[in-house]
Amino acid sequence: MSFRRNQKGFIFSLDATLATLVVLIVIAGVARVAGPELIYGQHGYLRLERYANDALEVLELTGMMDSIVNYVKHGYLENAEVIAENELRKILPRDVQFRLVIGDVNNPRLDNVYPSAGNDAEWYAAFQNAGEVVSAVRVSTLAPSKRIKMLAWVDDNDENFMALLTTCTNIDNKSVNNVTTFWNEIDTALVNWTPGNPYYDVVFIPDAEIDLAPGDLWAKITDLVVYQKRDGRLVVGGKTLYYNSQFQNADGYLWESLGVQWIAPPQATSGPPLDNMRIINRENFVTLPYDNGDNIEYNENYTQYVYTPIDNSWVVAQWEDTPGGVPSPLRGIIVRPAGYNHSWQGTLPKPAVLFNMRFAQSATDPNNPMGTADWITLAKRAIGYEEVLEPITLYVWRGSAVG
Amino acid sequence: MKLRSDRRGFVLSGAALLLVLPAMMLAASCLSIIGEGEEATSLQTLSDKVIYTAHDIKRVITYMINNKIPTDASTLGALAENYRAATGLLVDITAEIPQIVTLAREKLDSGEVFEYETTLFGFELDIEAENLNGVIYVDEFEFGNIENEDVQGTDFTLTIQQDNIWVDVIVGGGWITLRYRLGARVIRGAFIRVRDPRGAAQYIMTLDLE
Numbered sequence: 001m002s003f004r005r006n007q008k009g010f011i012f013s014l015d016a017t018l019a020t021l022v023v024l025i026v027i028a029g030v031a032r033v034a035g036p037e038l039i040y041g042q043h044g045y046l047r048l049e050r051y052a053n054d055a056l057e058v059l060e061l062t063g064m065m066d067s068i069v070n071y072v073k074h075g076y077l078e079n080a081e082v083i084a085e086n087e088l089r090k091i092l093p094r095d096v097q098f099r100l101v102i103g104d105v106n107n108p109r110l111d112n113v114y115p116s117a118g119n120d121a122e123w124y125a126a127f128q129n130a131g132e133v134v135s136a137v138r139v140s141t142l143a144p145s146k147r148i149k150m151l152a153w154v155d156d157n158d159e160n161f162m163a164l165l166t167t168c169t170n171i172d173n174k175s176v177n178n179v180t181t182f183w184n185e186i187d188t189a190l191v192n193w194t195p196g197n198p199y200y201d202v203v204f205i206p207d208a209e210i211d212l213a214p215g216d217l218w219a220k221i222t223d224l225v226v227y228q229k230r231d232g233r234l235v236v237g238g239k240t241l242y243y244n245s246q247f248q249n250a251d252g253y254l255w256e257s258l259g260v261q262w263i264a265p266p267q268a269t270s271g272p273p274l275d276n277m278r279i280i281n282r283e284n285f286v287t288l289p290y291d292n293g294d295n296i297e298y299n300e301n302y303t304q305y306v307y308t309p310i311d312n313s314w315v316v317a318q319w320e321d322t323p324g325g326v327p328s329p330l331r332g333i334i335v336r337p338a339g340y341n342h343s344w345q346g347t348l349p350k351p352a353v354l355f356n357m358r359f360a361q362s363a364t365d366p367n368n369p370m371g372t373a374d375w376i377t378l379a380k381r382a383i384g385y386e387e388v389l390e391p392i393t394l395y396v397w398r399g400s401a402v403g
Numbered sequence: 404m405k406l407r408s409d410r411r412g413f414v415l416s417g418a419a420l421l422l423v424l425p426a427m428m429l430a431a432s433c434l435s436i437i438g439e440g441e442e443a444t445s446l447q448t449l450s451d452k453v454i455y456t457a458h459d460i461k462r463v464i465t466y467m468i469n470n471k472i473p474t475d476a477s478t479l480g481a482l483a484e485n486y487r488a489a490t491g492l493l494v495d496i497t498a499e500i501p502q503i504v505t506l507a508r509e510k511l512d513s514g515e516v517f518e519y520e521t522t523l524f525g526f527e528l529d530i531e532a533e534n535l536n537g538v539i540y541v542d543e544f545e546f547g548n549i550e551n552e553d554v555q556g557t558d559f560t561l562t563i564q565q566d567n568i569w570v571d572v573i574v575g576g577g578w579i580t581l582r583y584r585l586g587a588r589v590i591r592g593a594f595i596r597v598r599d600p601r602g603a604a605q606y607i608m609t610l611d612l613e
Contacts, residue, residue, distance in 0.1 A: 025430075049451060289473045391485060
């Protein structure tokens, strides 16, 4: 085409071209800054972090976290895993994947909780390869990692208390109510002991209403002292010592191992005003959660006995108000400390606890249960059960599902 | 359009190019930084973490108190350590349990009198009580310049405070206990402080569980 002399137009001079280029760069930059990708880049992480925290919060508020932790406490890991997977799948969006870990990450109680069951290795790989992973943490109380193994003597009216005790702990309990079986288990414990590793961590006799070593077995009671010598912990209560108070050179050794002097048979008492036992010393593993002066309710219709402690400082709870004819104070809980030098067996490495009351009956009396929660707490602590604090960590990331 | 001879323009010389190229690289870097996130967003994320952690600490301590799990200095310290390890935040949890010292504790039978006099942190403490037919009369209870009115009964507590010292007279079950406490009146509580290591976000609360 040839231009006529008077044809007007626009020539793209070099500076105009450069100016156009600069303008295009500026527009592109503004478009990128304001674009959705950049906004997501800033707020997407924040949203993911809130997904994680809110998911744990929802589990807490709906009570599902309690259910999951309880299953973990009692060793039902599959149930815990199923509940956690189902609940988190309902809470979180489909494009958000998750991994829940209960316990220390290096030694978890529960791991492999992913949006779908199975394919754990693939999910773990997806977690490792995710570009952006956010975590939220909660701390919870869990059962001790090493399960306590207990042998319990359970006779009249103790079953309900033992059921309550085992429900709120994850103790591996064997209950017996036959003398022969009981001593067979003690023999097994003594034979299978290795230093520092007792076969049973604790022998718990809340209230034996029979002579545990009758007739020709009279010396057998001393095996409970040998058991304590071999790293065992003994917790005794109720009428146990009353029914085992015939022979000073046998039963007497048991009495000494529980921190009381041999004054047998012990004087029995019951009735008012033995309703509130007072904590007088909280500086020990049994009464630590309480304050000095705290009262523990007790059904005063059940019997107690008059014991004289070997050392008054071992008394951690008592009744100051006593019925007529009973010297004050009446010792309630005696904690014989670890390392005591027994007159027959020498050093006993673990502590022992004597409950001078029928706490199991008081706690589960069908007509008037009293102090149930407190007696469960005291019994738990006496047998050495102490919860530990461990984290619950929820990791979330965006990505497609596996499998 | 005919270019006039005096029309001005821009010649893209080598020097100009050396200036333009770094400017373009800086612009690209700036856009990338913006994409990573601004301070406001990171502060929001950090604040969320601090507040969620503080609320969870409150929940756990309340649970421990209600379920008779020990909340002494060592368990609260272990709790703080757990959160520090898990979140990377600085966590301090201090028990707000005032020191309690029992000065005297006596069984007061009918007709018996209880008298106690001492100087406590510079304040005069004076108490006189008697048991008349099973009812305990506290006739005199003075601590510093504060005097309590006469009180009688079988089960009650009297308290006088001077500065940071609280003196309690506790009557119950025929016993009379005289004790003092230092610190806040909160019997059970905790001071919780959660902050990030750089101090950008912080959450402080005193948990009163009384």
